[in-house]
Amino acid sequence: MKDNLAIIALESFQEQGIKINSTLCKWRESENYLIPCKCPRFSSGEAKGMISESVRDKDLYIMVDVCNNSLRYKMDGEMNRMSPDDHYQDLKRIIVACNGNAARITVVMPFMYEGRQHRKVTRESLDCAIMLKELEFLGVNRVVTFDAHDPRIANVVPLIGLENVSPALQFTQGFLTEYEDIQIDKDHLMFIAPDEGATERVVFLASVYGVNIGMFYKRRDYSNIVDGTNPIIAHDFCGGDLNGMDAIVVDDMIASGGSIIDVCKQIKSRGARRVFIFSTFGLFSSGFEKLDKAYEEGLFDRIFTTNLVYQKKELLEKEYYCSINMNRYIAAIIDNLNKNESMQALVKPEKRIKEMIASYLKQ
Known part of the structure; x- marks a missing residue:
């Protein structure tokens, strides 16, 4: 052929x-x-x-x-x-x-x-x-x-x-490679959605990891529009006790970083041990000053984003940043589609994530 x-x-x-x-x-x-x-x-x-x-x-x-x-x-x-x-x-x-x-x-x-x-x-x-x-x-x-x-x-x-x-597999690979002391159970780890729109992503990851979820609800001022959106008044948390736990905040993008910082601040105020951020797209459209300050204050430990969008050189040099390379995965997607093979395992890589977690827990 x-x-x-x-x-x-x-x-x-x-x-x-x-x-x-x-x-x-x-x-x-x-x-x-x-x-x-x-x-x-x-x-x-x-x-x-x-x-x-x-x-x-x-x-x-x-x-x-x-x-x-x-x-x-x-x-x-x-x-x-x-x-x-x-x-x-x-x-x-x-x-x-x-x-x-x-x-x-x-x-x-x-x-x-x-x-x-x-x-x-x-x-x-x-x-x-x-x-x-x-x-x-x-x-x-x-x-x-x-x-x-x-x-x-x-x-x-x-x-x-x-x-x-979903880039969930690559986030798991990067996260478990960077940290060797993660306790993957309901008593030590929780996935958190920064808003109701991120719930589906968090439910998928929490189900695969076998842990619980938490969610923040954004209260907005719908009477005003600032920079194309209704400004957030407050983040209200729905979830269990975070005291002494590692928390992973999952979202599709970080734009200015303001919302994610507010969420991290609330998570730390509830006694979380460490806070990690998984975000598919790191736009950082307002620079890094807010994030640098938040990191210095201990509000989060690491940010993971992919190379699916342009990454500023300044970002790659940040101590708190970890880049997730998606090039090989895109190659696999193109290879599968060209051969007219099923995309299910690549779109939602649940089986491979579970295998990776099982291998990590045996170490």
């Missing part, structure tokens, strides 16, 4: 794309699957998508990081930083540049574009749904994302595949 795999990594995901391609080539004893692309811009700021090779009859995987704010382009003689909107437009340009000739197109978008704008509360746009409908119109057959803010957004496009992958 002819190997019809092809990969395009936009500039925002190029570094990871090269490593993912290298892994796949090693597994399959091939030379290269990566097709170069570029999106040159005119002085007005307009752009076009270009690919350097034919993708006719290829099973094509296009990878993009819409959160990579390290890239810039020149417009009217000045440098502009690329926003999620710019990255999404470039993705569409590359899809269109394929001229409809690929046998199948899968978009690998780890952070789902406009994923936080997934539902209507008042007279407002529904950006994530529009994005998915646009990709469907452009001929995309499948979207692979990680830890979607609300997995129910898949209902918008029931006729194309939307794989929402």
